[in-house]
Amino acid sequence: MTLYIIGIGLCDEKDITIKGLERVKKSSTVYLETYTSKLQIGIERLEKFYGKKIIPADREIVEKRAEETILKDAATKETAFLVIGDPFSATTHIDIYTRAKDAGIKVEIINNASVLTAIGITGLELYKFGKVTSIPFENKNVKTPYEVYQMNQKNGLHTLFLLDLRPEEDKFMTVNEAIDYLISIGLTKETLCIGCAGLGSKEYELKAANTSELLKKRFTKFPQCLIIPGKLHFVEEEMIERYKIS
Amino acid sequence: MTLYIIGIGLCDEKDITIKGLERVKKSSTVYLETYTSKLQIGIERLEKFYGKKIIPADREIVEKRAEETILKDAATKETAFLVIGDPFSATTHIDIYTRAKDAGIKVEIINNASVLTAIGITGLELYKFGKVTSIPFENKNVKTPYEVYQMNQKNGLHTLFLLDLRPEEDKFMTVNEAIDYLISIGLTKETLCIGCAGLGSKEYELKAANTSELLKKRFTKFPQCLIIPGKLHFVEEEMIERYKIS
Numbered sequence: 001m002t003l004y005i006i007g008i009g010l011c012d013e014k015d016i017t018i019k020g021l022e023r024v025k026k027s028s029t030v031y032l033e034t035y036t037s038k039l040q041i042g043i044e045r046l047e048k049f050y051g052k053k054i055i056p057a058d059r060e061i062v063e064k065r066a067e068e069t070i071l072k073d074a075a076t077k078e079t080a081f082l083v084i085g086d087p088f089s090a091t092t093h094i095d096i097y098t099r100a101k102d103a104g105i106k107v108e109i110i111n112n113a114s115v116l117t118a119i120g121i122t123g124l125e126l127y128k129f130g131k132v133t134s135i136p137f138e139n140k141n142v143k144t145p146y147e148v149y150q151m152n153q154k155n156g157l158h159t160l161f162l163l164d165l166r167p168e169e170d171k172f173m174t175v176n177e178a179i180d181y182l183i184s185i186g187l188t189k190e191t192l193c194i195g196c197a198g199l200g201s202k203e204y205e206l207k208a209a210n211t212s213e214l215l216k217k218r219f220t221k222f223p224q225c226l227i228i229p230g231k232l233h234f235v236e237e238e239m240i241e242r243y244k245i246s
Numbered sequence: 247m248t249l250y251i252i253g254i255g256l257c258d259e260k261d262i263t264i265k266g267l268e269r270v271k272k273s274s275t276v277y278l279e280t281y282t283s284k285l286q287i288g289i290e291r292l293e294k295f296y297g298k299k300i301i302p303a304d305r306e307i308v309e310k311r312a313e314e315t316i317l318k319d320a321a322t323k324e325t326a327f328l329v330i331g332d333p334f335s336a337t338t339h340i341d342i343y344t345r346a347k348d349a350g351i352k353v354e355i356i357n358n359a360s361v362l363t364a365i366g367i368t369g370l371e372l373y374k375f376g377k378v379t380s381i382p383f384e385n386k387n388v389k390t391p392y393e394v395y396q397m398n399q400k401n402g403l404h405t406l407f408l409l410d411l412r413p414e415e416d417k418f419m420t421v422n423e424a425i426d427y428l429i430s431i432g433l434t435k436e437t438l439c440i441g442c443a444g445l446g447s448k449e450y451e452l453k454a455a456n457t458s459e460l461l462k463k464r465f466t467k468f469p470q471c472l473i474i475p476g477k478l479h480f481v482e483e484e485m486i487e488r489y490k491i492s
């Protein structure tokens with residue numbers, strides 16, 4: 001049978017593609033990966049819209065117990081594995097893909113939107129981003145995000161910081177916490193930053209300001225991410241002016 | 247009224263999201279941007295599935311005549327502007343977005359899959375890509391793509407080369423042409439490359455090989471793109487082995 005690895009987009013039950021929904025409808029079992037991202041709605045709204053019971057799959061199930069759950073199902077019946085965003089983008093689900101292949105299971109990937117391109121709404125050229133980096137909650141002696149930023153900056157490139165989240169504890173890092181961390185490690189208070197929240201939804205929030213100004217603001221949507229622009233083209237500058245806090 | 251800027255994904259008429267299709271259905275006029283990418287089906291299949299007449303919008307219409315076409319429509323009636331992939335990803339449609347806003351038109355963005363994350367199927371970590379670059383058809387004295395590659399390489403990062411296309415002339419750069427160009431400018435024949443074609447479709451093609459080996463192969467789907475990996479993690483290496491040409 002087939003394992004459908006389906007991206008369901010960023011916001012709500014209607015962000016799945018027609019193709020993705022068709023695959024969900026014909027699946028006997030539907031899993032939703034719950035530990036790397038967060039939709040802006042609850043699982044019951046997905047269930048209602050898809051007309052399917054959804055089994056939440058935490059890291060334990062996906063990484064350690066896939067053989068006795070997802071892959072076992074997919075061996076004998078059409079099975080859907082739903083991933084928020086695009087299947088291979090924010091985290092790697094390549095592992096379950098290769099394990100299914102190795103078990104002789106057919107796999108089909110259904111792509112969808114990802115935060116990695118949804119940030120295009122900032123007006124920054126996606127081509128001009130450098131390496132992406134993540135800020136973890138446990139960051140006391142963590143320097144990588146700042147080093148990545150310095151490398152990108154040196155090359156005139158924009159930096160996207162993805163912020164840690166623990167959906168099972170309803171815990172999401174805020175733009176403010178990310179800035180606090182970056183300042184603690186060396187970022188100056190005059191650095192122009194762009195805070196983003198709830199990208200992919202109609203009510204997304206975008207605010208640009210120098211670090212110290214942005215720290216005074218609050219974002220209400222989740223997940224959030226932070227961008228520090230590199231060298232700006234005037235078209236990018238004009239766009240930032242639209243959501244800059246003066 | 248509202249201008250809906252809707253990503254329609256990478257492959258066919260069923261890659262639009264439920265939300266996107268709902269917006270298309272309630273639009274009086276539907277434009278499709280035809281000059282920056284290519285679907286793997288014809289426009290008539292979109293029309294049939296959406297139940298709407300679609301107006302092809304070339305660069306002239308979008309960049310120079312939007313005021314008398316798309317924006318004029320959107321001022322008085324619900325209007326959809328369809329973009330292959332994700333609206334702001336492969337190229338910048340920020341311009342029509344800001345012009346609509348400035349004209350007092352409400353704009354809603356519907357995100358979708360982009361080649362920038364669909365390349366995740368290669369098994370390469372998306373976080374480890376550096377700056378993206380494009381190879382134009384007219385590349386006699388063009389050095390930028392190679393310089394971007396060198397910069398990424400120096401930093402251990404993967405490089406995605408997007409390849410030029412002129413859909414109106416049914417002209418698409420191939421992986422082979424891209425490699426020829428890169429060799430002409432300095433790339434060694436022993437460089438490990440990954441050729442990709444038709445990403446986002448079920449029949450996508452992936453082949454990895456040293457430059458000189460890959461040059462002997464043909465890809466049949468379009469659009470195509472080329473990746474030169476940077477420093478590889480063993481999980482990435484294992485994945486490449488699956489589609490490597492020995």
